[in-house]
Amino acid sequence: MHVVVVGGGIVGLSCAHALAERDIEVTLCERGSIGGESTQRSAGGIRTQFATRVNIDLSLASLPIWNEFEERFGVDIAHRQTGYLFLTREETTAAEFRENVVLQNERGGQSEYLDPSELTAYAPGINPEGFVAATYSPLDGFADPNLAAQGYAQALGDDVTVLTKTPVEDIVVENGTVSGVETPDEHIAAEMVVDAAGAWAGQLGAMAGVDLPIEPKRRQILIANPETPVPEDAPLTIDLDTGLYFRPEREGQALVGGHFGEADPTQDPGSYDKTMDFDWATAALENASGWTDHFGPETTVKRGWAGLYAVTPDHHPVIEEVLPGLVVAAGFSGHGFQHAPATGQLVAEIVHDGEPSLVDIGVLGSDRFEEGGLREETNVA
Ligand SMILES: Cc1cc2nc3c(=O)[nH]c(=O)nc-3n(C[C@H](O)[C@H](O)[C@H](O)COP(=O)(O)OP(=O)(O)OC[C@H]3O[C@@H](n4cnc5c(N)ncnc54)[C@H](O)[C@@H]3O)c2cc1C
Structure with missing residues (x-):
């Protein structure tokens, strides 16, 4: 064949x-x-922290390959399991978090539902004020695509x-x-x-x-030199209410991204703008400075880019x-x-x-x- x-x-x-x-x-x-x-x-x-059975299962079936990538493929992809931390200020989202954690653990995950007072144990740089709930899984992390x-x-x-x-x-x-x-x-x-x-x-x-x-949808990322370095073992942290996230890069730098503040028109994949918009970067860092200690006024943007999600309804x-x-x-x-x-x-x-x-x-x-x-x-x- x-x-x-x-x-x-x-x-x-x-x-x-x-x-x-x-x-x-x-x-x-x-x-x-x-x-x-x-x-x-x-x-x-x-x-592994998704809200539906099939996405959780796709993650859990992929994870062994990510974990054994170097043995199988001979390339160290810098897979770091520093966890993912999801945050919300909304009670309705908090209720969904509780259901998601049950489902994730039923499928084989290791997720936890957290009260805001528990947040700083997982991510010391986060200001818990205003948040009503979080979830965390130590299985989660990131690698170099x-x-x-x-x-x-x-x-x-x-x-x-x-x-x-x-x-x-x-x-x-x-x-x-x-x-x-x-x-x-x-x-x-x-x-x-x-x-x-x-x-x-x-x-x-x-x-x-x-x-x-x-539908192709544009999303942006920036790499920052934060005022207060982001530790290498910090989780990828997502404010799910705004869609803004950050994770450690190397040497205290941070990768910041998400649909934060974005209009969401469908793009022509052949001609969309692949550059980062500095107004977006400024607004994203300003927002992040409100709920983390990292992105104070001395923070600088090193570089950034835009890419496409391929989105279904x-x-x-x-x-x-x-x-x-x-x-x-x-x-x-x-x-x-x-x-x-x-x-x-x-x-x-x-x-x-x-x-x-x-x-x-x-x-x-x-x-x-x-x-x-x-x-x-x-x-x-
Ligand atoms: C800013 C941003 C952040 C993201 N963060 C994450 C994340 O943290 N975790 C995660 O899991 N995913 C993330 N994603 C999504 C992830 O990048 C994509 O889901 C993934 O790369 C899809 O891989 P792909 O091979 O389908 O697409 P692509 O990598 O786009 O590959 C598709 C390929 O098809 C080729 N192609 C198109 N048309 C033709 C044609 N007619 N003939 C021949 N070749 C063609 C293209 O040139 C392209 O190389 C992110 C995406 C963006 C933009």
Whole structure:
């Protein structure tokens, strides 16, 4: 069998790797460079604290691969499990936190519900005033997305042909079944095509006549030299009410990001503004200075960037054979880096075995949107 994977981000790389492990011949087509789009713009967060069963399960199925990445792939991805701390000032969100913690622990997580008085034990730099609840899990943390992409890319064996600077311009469908793709240089015949095109996944689907409600949304990140350094063992901390988060970078620096203060129009993935907006950075740091000790007036912004989330209406991906011969693995809505390991395995199972088994992903089909979608994932920034 020959499979074409479209997209050389972390999801496409993981799919190609898992397919090749099953001795399937793979061609990976990437219109730019490997890992050069959302993957390299990610904050690298890896967490088990989600609000829905399927997102928690995707995390728990991915975590062993992140934990053993260096042994398996020979690259140290700087995976640091310093925890994730979610904060809220809203009683309704606090009630959701309680339910989320129960669900996370039922599925195999190690989450805790915290009262504000307990916060500073987990993150000494946080001012608990105003917050009514928090959750924490020591399983959570972050890694370097560039190194992870590099690890997967290096591990692709001789069974994978990697074509960079190769856009897929059409998906060929014959008698209702996918038979290959067109690139500027050639027709590539394939029994299966995997749409792992991230923010472009909807465009790919349209080539095969499939409507995927996956919208590219711009998100920003800044790297700051905080007035008070952020310790290397501080958790990734999210104010869920505003969508603002920060985590330690190296040497006391902080990575700050989230949908804080953002208008949320759908972007053209080919021409969106990839630079950080300084007004946004100033407002984000000013807000963060109100609830942490780190970002006082001496804080400086070192650099920043913007990237795209591929967002679905319920903040869950589509992982499904949507048409005979076309498997979609996209729409991760801001958590596709961390879910890539499990996703690659699931896509390989769909292609090789006819159905997925690692995680029950029956709810991730694209027809769910006609029925209103899943319970929305609310633990997102
Ligand atoms: C600011 C920011 C912070 C984030 N933080 C986190 C986080 O903390 N944790 C987390 O898990 N996720 C995070 N994400 C989300 C994460 O980056 C994405 O979910 C993940 O990278 C998706 O990987 P991908 O391979 O699907 O997409 P991409 O990395 O975008 O790869 C898709 C690839 O498809 C290629 N492509 C598109 N069209 C074609 C075509 N026609 N032919 C050939 N190739 C094509 C593109 O060039 C691209 O390289 C963040 C994203 C952003 C923007």
